[in-house]
Amino acid sequence: MNNSENLLPKQDIHRRIIHLDMDAFYASVEMRDNPSLKNKALVIAHDPRKHNGHGVITTANYIARRYGVGSAMPAIKAVKKIPQDKLVFVEPNFQKYRAVSKQVHDIMHEITDIVEPISLDEAYLDVTKNKLGSYTAIELGNYMQAEIYKRTGLTCSFGATYNKFLAKMASEYAKPFGKTVILPEEALDFLAKQDIKNFPGVGKKTQNSLRELGINTGKDLQEKSVEFLIGKFKKWGYSLAMHSRGIDLSPVKSDRVRKSIGKERTFEPSIFNQQKALTNLRKYSDEVSKILIEKNLSAKCIVLKVRDSNFNTVTRRRMLKQATRNEKIIFQEARDLFLALPEFLDRGIRLLGVSTTNLEQTHYAEVNLFDTL
Ligand SMILES: [Mg+2]
CATH class of the missing domain: 3.30.70.270 (Reverse transcriptase/Diguanylate cyclase domain)
Structure with missing residues (x-):
């Protein structure tokens, strides 16, 4: 290097x-639901014998794979490679x-x-x-x-x-x-031993061009300079260089956006003391604010949840004009909502919670200076 x-x-x-x-996901689901398939060479695809030879394999179980059959292959290949008495096609059930x-x-x-x-x-x-x-x-x-x-x-x-x-x-x-x-500390060694076909995105074509250059393993890639790989394969060479050296900065992009962030706690015995209740609300507001900041979120709605000793539960919410993650604002809103429910305090409070919903990503330009104070 x-x-x-x-x-x-x-x-x-x-x-x-x-x-x-x-x-072998789809095949495993089908074998689970029909155990008689377990000792068959199971191929999840339209049966090409009934579809004019058409059909693509979505998944093959491990028995079928031993015959050299795998996903994305034409289903007709399974017919050619697997003995008739072993082979079963099951239509995919997405x-x-x-x-x-x-x-x-x-x-x-x-x-x-x-x-x-x-x-x-x-x-x-x-x-x-x-x-x-x-x-x-x-x-x-x-x-x-x-x-x-x-x-x-x-x-x-x-x-x-x-x-x-x-x-x-x-x-x-x-x-x-x-x-x-x-x-x-094990990554370079692990990668050195890998065949190039195991590297992400290395298809048949790239494999061939690499092998022509005498590059067959991760070790071979590691021994080529970054300059060399870029010279030969441009952008693609750059990513091969990165991967063979164990480098990949891409983040995991989450699919579900969180809908609410909150903290709550049950009390045994119940709370009858207003100050004690407010102290807890203050604490939850601080914690909620901390999580919002950590996740770079702001909330447009503050929600208070209260349960009394008789297990009556209410939630009260307040929409804000501007999204916030400031603990003082969260607490003020939760406190106002709480003070509007004096009857709960009289009956004793069993559960108290503060949460925030209508979350939005905080854009740095919009961050209020006071957020960080
Ligand atoms: Mg899988």
Whole structure:
């Protein structure tokens, strides 16, 4: 490696990224629902024998794959390669796959809302901060693998490391039911051993041009200078150079926008003291504000939730003229809403909560100076 390495950006190695991928997803769903398919070479596609030879394979189970059959191939290939008594075609049922996919995504969202779906059966998660707190990336991966199996009866594989493309290579590495963790100090070694066809986006054509140059592995790519790769393959060479050196700065782009951010707590025994109630509201307002700032959000609506000792629950909301994330404003609004419900205090307060909705991304230009005070 030489000076042209400076052409590459610096990698942040402190993110924790997981790539999760269901194993032979559509085929596994069909085998789960019809166990007699389990010892067949199952291909999810229109049967080309009934469709004038047409049909494309969406998924093949692992038995079918042993015959060299895989997704995106013409279905007629399966007919040619797999013995008739072994081969079964099942028409894809996307409605069913979508429902299972939703279950899987709900499990991912138990860990983080920074989930980027790639397809029905595959997603990236940024778990640097996560809802389970002090879990390591492998514990989070294990959690999802176990919960997905428990709730759907299906297996998945995951890769955990510090960026997206490497996480994907890691999840591919030990399929099915695989778990692969790549530490930053292991990345170059892992990549060196990979065949070039495992690098993202390296199709047949690129593979051939690379092999003609004697580049067959990640190690070969690492030994070529960045300048050389750019010279040969332009933009594409740049990304090969980055990937072979374990660099990928792209963020995980989350799919679900959070609808509300709030804090609440139940009290046992109930609170009858106004000052104590207000002190708690103040505390929740501070916490909510902190989360809004962290997520670069502002809220246009403040919501108060109160429950009395008789389990009467009310929510009161107030729309603001201008979105805010300032803890003092959040508290003022929550306090006013609370003071308008004196009867709750008389009966004793069992639960108190402050939340914010109608969230919007804070644009830096609009940030009020007082927000940071
Ligand atoms: Mg998959």
